[in-house]
Amino acid sequence: MAVTPDAPAPGALHGVGVGPGDPELLTLRAVRVIDDAAVIAYPATSQGESMALGIVEAFLRDEQTQVPLPLMFSPAQTPDDPAYDRAAEVIAGHLDAGRDVAVICQGDPLFHGSFIYLLERLGGRYAVEITPGVSSVMACAAAVARPIAHGMETLAVVPATAPEERLARVLAETDAAVVMKVGRHLGKVARVLAAAGLADGAVCVTRVGHPDQVVRPLTEALARPDGVPYFTVVLARRDGTAEAAA
Numbered sequence: 001m002a003v004t005p006d007a008p009a010p011g012a013l014h015g016v017g018v019g020p021g022d023p024e025l026l027t028l029r030a031v032r033v034i035d036d037a038a039v040i041a042y043p044a045t046s047q048g049e050s051m052a053l054g055i056v057e058a059f060l061r062d063e064q065t066q067v068p069l070p071l072m073f074s075p076a077q078t079p080d081d082p083a084y085d086r087a088a089e090v091i092a093g094h095l096d097a098g099r100d101v102a103v104i105c106q107g108d109p110l111f112h113g114s115f116i117y118l119l120e121r122l123g124g125r126y127a128v129e130i131t132p133g134v135s136s137v138m139a140c141a142a143a144v145a146r147p148i149a150h151g152m153e154t155l156a157v158v159p160a161t162a163p164e165e166r167l168a169r170v171l172a173e174t175d176a177a178v179v180m181k182v183g184r185h186l187g188k189v190a191r192v193l194a195a196a197g198l199a200d201g202a203v204c205v206t207r208v209g210h211p212d213q214v215v216r217p218l219t220e221a222l223a224r225p226d227g228v229p230y231f232t233v234v235l236a237r238r239d240g241t242a243e244a245a246a
């Protein structure tokens with residue numbers, strides 16, 4: 001955008017990690033950046049529901065403009081989805097008007113987050129600042145008090161949504177694994193972990209840091225007719241220490 005003498009200087013785009021659920025895992029910097037921003041934008045379902053908003057609610061002020069970004073309608077959404085173009089343009093309108101925008105992101109903004117696709121669209125046009133957040137991976141490990149990986153161990157972090165053959169190839173090589181986006185892919189996840197020798201002691205952590213947090217051994221989750229929700233991480237290691245801790 002060309003800046004004319006009368007136009008305000010563009011605002012800054014902030015990607016702010018707000019952690020996985022417990023507001024106590026907000027960083028001091030996240031609280032400050034959120035407090036300073038004129039506009040708080042958040043990924044939401046088409047019904048306006050937002051996990052990120054729930055985490056920061058107590059820190060918002062009435063004068064701040066809240067902008068839901070309807071980005072969470074399908075886990076199968078691709079990075080070129082027009083919903084990201086529309087969300088980026090809404091944010092750009094506020095930035096062009098000179099308002100700083102904090103996009104609050106559940107967990108860390110640059111780890112499997114929809115903020116990445118907003119950054120791709122807006123990053124070259126506006127000043128950007130990222131505030132890292134506590135990822136669900138770290139919080140899930142903390143909830144079961146087990147190491148994610150240590151020493152010479154290798155760690156693979158994989159989305160359960162990836163094709164089964166690809167997951168099998170990656171997991172065959174690793175000593176420890178974190179599986180994201182589990183939900184309806186639980187059966188596939190269990191098969192690839194078993195084939196890789198990682199299923200013993202694997203644990204499912206659902207909605208960590210929320211009042212309805214649940215920790216279950218993978219075997220128990222598999223036996224449930226309704227499986228596990230999307231907001232579940234599976235932690236697995238070759239020595240299977242997870243189950244004992246859970």
Ligand SMILES: C[S@@+](CC[C@H](N)C(=O)[O-])C[C@H]1O[C@@H](n2cnc3c(N)ncnc32)[C@H](O)[C@@H]1O
Nearest residue numbers: 020107108112135136180181207208230231232
């Ligand atoms: C799109 S990714 C976002 C990850 C996020 N940026 C982070 O750093 O944790 C969504 C996946 O993260 C995991 N996740 C996010 N929040 C969670 C929570 N509170 N409890 C368990 N898993 C969670 C789940 O595997 C979910 O499917």
